Amino acid sequence: xxxxLKDLTKVEDNYSKWYNELVVKAGLAENSxxxxxxxxxxxxxxxxxxxxxxxxxxxxxxxxxxxYFPLFIPKxxxxxxxxxxxxxxxxxxxxxxxxxxxxxxGEGVVVDPSAKLEEELIVRPTSETIIWNTYKNWITxxxxxxxxxxxxxxxVRWEMRTRLFLRTAEFxxxxxxxxxxxxxxxxxxxxxxxRVYQDFAENWMGVPVVVGHKSPNERFAGAEDTLTxxxxxxxxxxxxxxxxxxxGQNFAKAFDVTYTxxxxxxxxxxxxxxxxxxxxxxxxxxxxxxxxxxxxxxxLAPIQVAMVPIYKGEEQxxxxxxxxxxxxxxxxxxGISVKVDARDNVRSGFKFAEYELKGVPVRLALGPxxxxxxxxxxxxxxxxxxxxxxQEGLVDRIVALMDEIQTNIYQxxxxxxxxMITKADTWExxxxxxxxxxxxxxxxxxxxxxxxxxxxxATKATIRCIPIDLVDEEEGKCIFSGKPSHRxxxxxxxx
Amino acid sequence: xxxxLKDLTKVEDNYSKWYNELVVKAGLAENSxxxxxxxxxxxxxxxxxxxxxxxxxxxxxxxxxxxYFPLFIPKxxxxxxxxxxxxxxxxxxxxxxxxxxxxxxGEGVVVDPSAKLEEELIVRPTSETIIWNTYKNWITxxxxxxxxxxxxxxxVRWEMRTRLFLRTAEFxxxxxxxxxxxxxxxxxxxxxxxRVYQDFAENWMGVPVVVGHKSPNERFAGAEDTLTxxxxxxxxxxxxxxxxxxxGQNFAKAFDVTYTxxxxxxxxxxxxxxxxxxxxxxxxxxxxxxxxxxxxxxxLAPIQVAMVPIYKGEEQxxxxxxxxxxxxxxxxxxGISVKVDARDNVRSGFKFAEYELKGVPVRLALGPxxxxxxxxxxxxxxxxxxxxxxQEGLVDRIVALMDEIQTNIYQxxxxxxxxMITKADTWExxxxxxxxxxxxxxxxxxxxxxxxxxxxxATKATIRCIPIDLVDEEEGKCIFSGKPSHRxxxxxxxx
Numbered sequence: 001x002x003x004x005l006k007d008l009t010k011v012e013d014n015y016s017k018w019y020n021e022l023v024v025k026a027g028l029a030e031n032s033x034x035x036x037x038x039x040x041x042x043x044x045x046x047x048x049x050x051x052x053x054x055x056x057x058x059x060x061x062x063x064x065x066x067x068y069f070p071l072f073i074p075k076x077x078x079x080x081x082x083x084x085x086x087x088x089x090x091x092x093x094x095x096x097x098x099x100x101x102x103x104x105x106g107e108g109v110v111v112d113p114s115a116k117l118e119e120e121l122i123v124r125p126t127s128e129t130i131i132w133n134t135y136k137n138w139i140t141x142x143x144x145x146x147x148x149x150x151x152x153x154x155x156v157r158w159e160m161r162t163r164l165f166l167r168t169a170e171f172x173x174x175x176x177x178x179x180x181x182x183x184x185x186x187x188x189x190x191x192x193x194x195r196v197y198q199d200f201a202e203n204w205m206g207v208p209v210v211v212g213h214k215s216p217n218e219r220f221a222g223a224e225d226t227l228t229x230x231x232x233x234x235x236x237x238x239x240x241x242x243x244x245x246x247x248g249q250n251f252a253k254a255f256d257v258t259y260t261x262x263x264x265x266x267x268x269x270x271x272x273x274x275x276x277x278x279x280x281x282x283x284x285x286x287x288x289x290x291x292x293x294x295x296x297x298x299x300l301a302p303i304q305v306a307m308v309p310i311y312k313g314e315e316q317x318x319x320x321x322x323x324x325x326x327x328x329x330x331x332x333x334x335g336i337s338v339k340v341d342a343r344d345n346v347r348s349g350f351k352f353a354e355y356e357l358k359g360v361p362v363r364l365a366l367g368p369x370x371x372x373x374x375x376x377x378x379x380x381x382x383x384x385x386x387x388x389x390x391q392e393g394l395v396d397r398i399v400a401l402m403d404e405i406q407t408n409i410y411q412x413x414x415x416x417x418x419x420m421i422t423k424a425d426t427w428e429x430x431x432x433x434x435x436x437x438x439x440x441x442x443x444x445x446x447x448x449x450x451x452x453x454x455x456x457x458a459t460k461a462t463i464r465c466i467p468i469d470l471v472d473e474e475e476g477k478c479i480f481s482g483k484p485s486h487r488x489x490x491x492x493x494x495x
Numbered sequence: 496x497x498x499x500l501k502d503l504t505k506v507e508d509n510y511s512k513w514y515n516e517l518v519v520k521a522g523l524a525e526n527s528x529x530x531x532x533x534x535x536x537x538x539x540x541x542x543x544x545x546x547x548x549x550x551x552x553x554x555x556x557x558x559x560x561x562x563y564f565p566l567f568i569p570k571x572x573x574x575x576x577x578x579x580x581x582x583x584x585x586x587x588x589x590x591x592x593x594x595x596x597x598x599x600x601g602e603g604v605v606v607d608p609s610a611k612l613e614e615e616l617i618v619r620p621t622s623e624t625i626i627w628n629t630y631k632n633w634i635t636x637x638x639x640x641x642x643x644x645x646x647x648x649x650x651v652r653w654e655m656r657t658r659l660f661l662r663t664a665e666f667x668x669x670x671x672x673x674x675x676x677x678x679x680x681x682x683x684x685x686x687x688x689x690r691v692y693q694d695f696a697e698n699w700m701g702v703p704v705v706v707g708h709k710s711p712n713e714r715f716a717g718a719e720d721t722l723t724x725x726x727x728x729x730x731x732x733x734x735x736x737x738x739x740x741x742x743g744q745n746f747a748k749a750f751d752v753t754y755t756x757x758x759x760x761x762x763x764x765x766x767x768x769x770x771x772x773x774x775x776x777x778x779x780x781x782x783x784x785x786x787x788x789x790x791x792x793x794x795l796a797p798i799q800v801a802m803v804p805i806y807k808g809e810e811q812x813x814x815x816x817x818x819x820x821x822x823x824x825x826x827x828x829x830g831i832s833v834k835v836d837a838r839d840n841v842r843s844g845f846k847f848a849e850y851e852l853k854g855v856p857v858r859l860a861l862g863p864x865x866x867x868x869x870x871x872x873x874x875x876x877x878x879x880x881x882x883x884x885x886q887e888g889l890v891d892r893i894v895a896l897m898d899e900i901q902t903n904i905y906q907x908x909x910x911x912x913x914x915m916i917t918k919a920d921t922w923e924x925x926x927x928x929x930x931x932x933x934x935x936x937x938x939x940x941x942x943x944x945x946x947x948x949x950x951x952x953a954t955k956a957t958i959r960c961i962p963i964d965l966v967d968e969e970e971g972k973c974i975f976s977g978k979p980s981h982r983x984x985x986x987x988x989x990x
Contacts, residue, residue, distance in 0.1 A: 033572075033628050034616065037565035042644060045562050066540050070532035071618075071649055071665050072588070075595070077528075079603035093567070094592040094606055095618065098653040100570070100585055108574035111589055111615055120606055121529065123566075123590065123618070133528050143840070149537060154566055154649065158593040170566050345638065 008357075010291050015235040019286060023164045026294050026357050028281065036162040036169030043358065044281065046302035048172065051280060052152065054204050054299070055174065058196050064148045064176060069130050071154075072121035077129035080254040084128065087221020091158040093123040093169075123156040128222060128247070128273055131177045132255040139179060139269055141260045146189070147179040155277075165282035166239075166495050173277035179269045181259065183248070186270035187225070190246040193274040194227040197242035205280065206297040206410035207231045207287045208417045209241060210440070210490060212465025217449050220273075224248035230464040230490070232417045233286040236438020238464045238492035241283050244274035282495070287413050288382075294359025295382055297409050298402040305331060305338045305398060306355040308348050310367030317344060320366050327364070327376075330395045336402070356381060361405050362398060382409050421470070421490070430479050430491070434461055440492045442470075444485035446478035455480050461491045503852075505786050510730040514781060518659045521789050521852050523776065531657040531664030538853065539776065541797035543667070546775060547647065549699050549794070550669065553691050559643045559671060564625050566649075567616035572624035575749040579623065582716020586653040588618040588664075618651040623717060623742070623768055626672045627750040634674060634764060636755045641684070642674040650772075660777035661734075661990050668772030674764045676754065678743070681765035682720070685741040688769040689722040692737035700775065701792040701905035702726045702782045703912045704736060705935070705985060707960025712944050715768075719743035725959040725985070727912045728781040731933020733959045733987035736778050739769035777990070782908050783877075789854025790877055792904050793897040800826060800833045800893060801850040803843050805862030812839060815861050822859070822871075825890045831897065851876060856900050857893060877904050916965070916985070925974050925986075929956055935987045937965075939980035941973035950975050956986045 008025060009017040024030050028044030031037075040048065056066070072095060078085045099115030102108075124130065131149070138144060152174045162168050176193060180186040194211055201209045209229035219226040223245035231241045249268040252258070257269045288295040298304050307328060309320035321342045328338040339360075341351050348365065355363050365377040376394060379386040382405050389397065420439025424430040433441050445451060445463065456462050466489045473487045503520060504512040519525050523539030526532075535543065551561070567590060573580045594610030597603075619625065626644075633639060651665045660666075671688060675681040689706055696704045704724035714721040718740035726736045744763040747753070752764045783790040793799050802823060804815035816837045823833040834855075836846050843860065850858050860872040871889060874881045877900050884892065915934025919925040928936050940946060940958065951957050961984045968982045 030629075030632075032565045033569060033625065034565045034567045037567060039565065039629050040563035042560035042562045046560065048563075049561060065537035066544060067537045068535035068540055068543075068667065070527045070529045070534065071651065072529045072532060074528060075604060078595075085604060090595055091593065092595065093590045093616070094595065095588045096591045096606065097589040098586065100573075100587065100589065100617075109570060109580060111591065121588070122595075130528065134525075134534050137525075156566065172563065 008291065008293070011234065018291075019282075020164065022285065022289060022293060026359070028285070029164045031164065034169075036159055038164050038168050038170075040172075040278070043302060047284070047296070047300055048278060048281060050300045050302065051200075051204070052174075055196075055200055055276065056150075056152075058200060059150050059174075059176065062192060062196060064150045064178075066152065067149045068151055068153070069127050069134060071124055073124050073127070073130045075120045075122055077133060078122065080129060081222050081250055084222035084250075084254075091160075092125050093156045093158060095121040095123065124153070125155055125157045126273075126275075127151065127153070127155075127175055128177065128251050128271075129255070132251040132257055132271070135177075135179055135269070136255050136257045139257055139259050142181050142262055145179055145181045145259060145269065146185065148176075148189075149178065150174055150176040163282075165278055165285070168278075171278045173275050175273060175275040178272045179252075179257070180272070181261070181267075181270070183270050186248075186272050187246050190225065190227055190244045190272045190274065193272070194229060194242070194244040197229050197244065197274075197276060200276075201229055201231065201241055201280075201283075202410060204297065204299050205284050205287070206406060206413060207241070207283055208410065208414040210465060210467050211469060212467040212490070214243070214465060215445075215449070215452055215463040215489070217452050218462060220245045222247060222250050223273075224250070228465050230440075230492075230494075231283050231287060232420055232439060232492075233283070233495070234416070235286075236420060236493075238440065238494040239279075239283050239286070240464070240494065241280060242274070242276040245272060247271035247273060288409055289359065292353075292384070293357030295409065296359035296361060298361045298406050301359065301361050302337065303339045303355075303358070303360050304336050304402060305362045305364060306351075306360045307338060307340045307364045307366070308351045308355075309342060310348055310365055310370075312368075314344075316368060317342065319371070320368075323371065324364070324366055327391070327394065331398060334395060334399050336398060352379075362401060380405060382412075423488070424479060425476070427479055431459065434459055434491075434493060438493070440464065440490045442488045442490055443479040444476035444487075445489050446481045446483035446485055448481075451478060451480050451483075455491070459493075461493050464490045464492045464494060466490075503786065503788065506729065513786075514777075515659065517780060517784060517788060521854070523780070524659045526659065529664075531654055533659050533663050533665075535667075535773070538797060542779070542791070542795055543773060543776060545795045545797065546695075546699070547669075550691075550695055550771065551645075551647075553695060554645050554669075554671065557687060557691060559645045559673075561647065562644045563646055563648070564622050564629060566619055568619050568622070568625045570615045570617055572628060573617065575624060576717050576745055579717035579745075579749075586655075587620050588651045588653060590616040590618065619648070620650055620652045621768075621770075622646065622648070622650075622670055623672065623746050623766075624750070627746040627752055627766070630672075630674055630764070631750050631752045634752055634754050637676050637757055640674055640676045640754060640764065641680065643671075643684075644673065645669055645671040658777075660773055660780070663773075666773045668770050670768060670770040673767045674747075674752070675767070676756070676762075676765070678765050681743075681767050682741050685720065685722055685739045685767045685769065688767070689724060689737070689739040692724050692739065692769075692771055695771075696724055696726065696736055696775075696778075697905060699792065699794050700779050700782070701901060701908060702736070702778055703905065703909040705960060705962050706964060707962040707985070709738070709960060710940075710944070710947055710958040710984070712947050713957060715740045717742060717745050719745070723960050725935075725987075725989075726778050726782060727915055727934060727987075728778070728990070729911070730781075731915060731988075733935065733989040734774075734778050734781070735959070735989065736775060737769070737771040740767060742766035742768060783904055784854065787848075787879070788852030790904065791854035791856060793856045793901050796854065796856050797832065798834045798850075798853070798855045799831050799897060800857045800859060801846075801855045802833060802835045802859045802861070803846045803850075804837060805843055805860055805865075809839075811863060812837065814866070815863075818866065819859070819861055822886070822889065826893060829890060829894050831893060847874075857896060875900060877907075918983070919974060920971070922974055926954065929954055929986075929988065933988070935959065935985045937983045937985055938974040939971035939982075940984050940986075941976045941978035941980055943976075946973060946975050946978075950986070954988075956988050959985045959987045959989060961985075
């Protein structure tokens with residue numbers, strides 16, 4: 001598959017087009033024959049697997065176990081929790097039949113009308129209902145609590161406008177579902193998990209995030225409180241990257257899940273749920289990449305070091321490749337993933353462009369002069385800098401460089417993000433920032449859903465979150481209504 | 496959740512009931528609110544995760560990459576490959592609508608008739624069609640081959656009679672789909688992967704398998720050749736545990752996937768597919784377990800060593816627990832997973848029964864006398880033997896014991912399986928073995944589908960495989976028709 005880097009749209013020309021092209025050209029994903037459903041290609045899936053492994057380790061380190069619940073949910077389950085049905089049961093894939101038959105008119109296969117389900121099944125858009133229906137049988141006494149389960153699964157939401165990774169009809173995710181004896185414990189769990197997401201986003205993806213509460217308008221359907229991590233993309237738009245919900249007793253009440261306390265009383269169980277999805281792939285791509293392609297943080301890069309021989313003729317290729325394989329073996333011993341690219345049907349310049357496009361953090365090139373001098377050319381993807389370095393000490397240098405690149409990518413994103421949180425104290429400022437600068441606007445809000453909706457209608461900006469760490473309490477006046485406000489919140493246009 | 500071991504049906508009384516109860520009581524899986532769909536509980540899922548990790552490492556070691564393809568397949572795709580549609584498109588979940596709406600009669604939510612899909616979508620029962628439709632765009636020249644992809648996914652087949660793990664409407668599996676330039680290369684791949692499955696079954700699960708070809712009747716719908724691993728359960732019934740298919744050019748032709756050879760000619764691409772599923776959980780349970788519960792091979796046991804304190808009073812509990820935690824720390828350093836069970840609300844006898852039920856390979860119990868004498872009680876799950884051993888050298892002993900138990904479990908199953916392959920040379924012998932001994936019957940067959948079907952109708956036994964390793968060529972007469980035959984094949988009743 002040829003890499004057609006020259007055709008990649010420039011970031012500054014059309015960010016949205018650049019993103020769409022990059023996802024495909026870098027071999028991450030592509031659209032499928034099924035509307036809104038993507039194919040995640042091997043290179044993209046390798047990144048997702050690294051994300052999964054890191055997150056799964058973090059979930060287990062915080063006491064969670066994995067389990068698996070059914071893909072299908074009986075339609076009636078959605079009606080049990082009033083606000084949940086409004087949020088989820090509408091745009092979904094509905095299974096109505098369980099058999100096909102040969103068409104009597106010779107039109108291939110058709111749905112067998114006699115195989116109609118008594119109750120339709122919904123392909124899960126999220127699993128609170130089926131899981132709480134299951135937990136009912138798992139929970140009797142306080143000794144059965146807490147239940148700390150996570151599920152890695154596919155889910156389907158029938159989105160009308162889809163974009164690879166950012167919004168697809170089917171996507172992959174994990175959904176944690178926990179059950180607790182007290183409200184406090186459940187709220188602590190919801191906070192613990194949003195902090196796990198923050199840790200992952202910042203220290204693995206190199207993407208700084210703002211942690212905060214969602215406003216009631218933006219809460220998960222069925223939650224009492226939704227915590228979010230909000231990332232900022234290079235075009236100044238926010239991307240909700242993970243959420244953690246305190247569900248109160250809503251699902252316990254809907255599915256009649258009670259437990260006997262130490263004192264022998266019957267109480268409803270308290271719940272949380274939390275999830276991140278393949279949308280994180282979109283965040284990773286949009287936060288760091290450039291006109292040359294992807295920029296991957298070393299911790300999530302399927303290939304951390306690409307090695308390219310510079311040679312003339314078969315004999316030189318053999319010599320270079322052998323030397324590179326020896327270096328690669330040393331690097332692999334230190335846990336670095338290396339690809340030695342000895343292809344003889346493409347030029348080295350093509351290979352350079354390909355590894356840049358694919359975001360490989362470090363590229364090493366070895367030519368005849370290097371062999372003489374005991375040197376090697378080292379190129380960093382994040383800074384696009386090149387230098388000729390001694391082969392001696394190379395392995396230690398590269399091990400250290402992995403950390404350096406990881407930190408640099410994060411710091412660059414953090415500096416950008418921090419430069420894009422702007423205070424607005426008047427409506428004019430607010431509009432001006434949104435239209436001309438972008439990013440997060442820190443502004444006062446009167447706390448009402450009506451005002452939030454009016455601001456959204458006027459500007460397409462929403463409250464991304466009420467930040468926990470960033471903003472101290474402060475008296476002020478709502479940017480829109482002028483009514484009194486006790487703290488600033490973060491607005492932005494978003495994906 | 497109380498362990499009600501005393502209620503477990505005995506293997507010898509009702510094998511089928513014993514299995515169903517064991518799966519639930521050991522906390523592996525349970526039925527869900529959706530007919531035929533199971534909930535895989537944390538303990539069961541932990542075993543599945545270990546299976547996945549081992550298999551995934553083996554796939555990668557043989558050059559495969561993971562990818563992800565859509566859950567849904569357009570109905571028309573199934574009509575493209577004639578025999579595939581007969582095998583798969585019939586009993587399946589059909590998505591016909593993409594929206595629900597509030598009922599005007601106040602009956603909760605109902606299907607929105609205006610949101611009918613133009614073409615129905617099938618929830619994948621297997622993914623050859625959608626994948627080959629995708630490969631069409633990935634393959635142009637011989638340089639794009641081979642493609643060696645695997646997918647971990649859920650699939651749905653609308654089975655009428657379901658049993659936990661063995662046959663469920665939704666199940667989890669992996670499906671490898673590879674594309675090759677030549678028939679030979681594809682056939683080698685199909686063989687390589689069935690040998691990977693054999694390696695996994697025997698060396699990880701401790702389950703000996705017979706490797707062989709399926710007869711044409713039992714082939715995968717759309718395959719030119721199906722290789723299988725066939726395991727034997729303790730009730731003498733066979734269980735097909737994994738298959739690897741040489742698909743010829745059938746899917747390449749159905750989806751028009753061609754490549755340009757080195758010589759510049761256009762050729763159709765050659766294919767394989769291969770899969771194992773959560774059915775392996777059923778094989779694992781039925782191959783080794785007994786009246787006390789599961790028997791897990793150490794390599795797949797989520798808990799390898801359970802430690803139980805024997806104590807009177809809180810002070811003793813504290814002392815025993817501290818000592819056990821110290822031993823556990825040493826074991827964990829050697830990669831052994833250990834659970835120290837310091838619960839004070841259940842008796843040690845209850846804990847013993849629980850770890851037996853859950854198949855934990857080794858149980859250690861430490862009491863006051865042991866503390867005085869520097870000893871500890873060690874119980875093996877596979878042999879149900881107990882001995883008091885010195886604490887000195889315990890860690891080395893347990894590390895070695897893990898291998899010993901793994902080998903012993905396999906050897907026991909192998910001896911049983913070998914004792915259950917019986918030659919039959921007359922129809923009377925054939926019937927007698929099936930009815931009174933069970934297991935595999937090695938017999939001559941005339942090679943026709945008609946005879947195979949007639950034998951199946953008469954006895955419920957099918958040809959499990961035409962073994963590759965076990966049986967040499969030998970002239971004989973078909974057990975049923977008396978016609979000449981050149982080799983024996985293995986018949987059995989099966990799951």
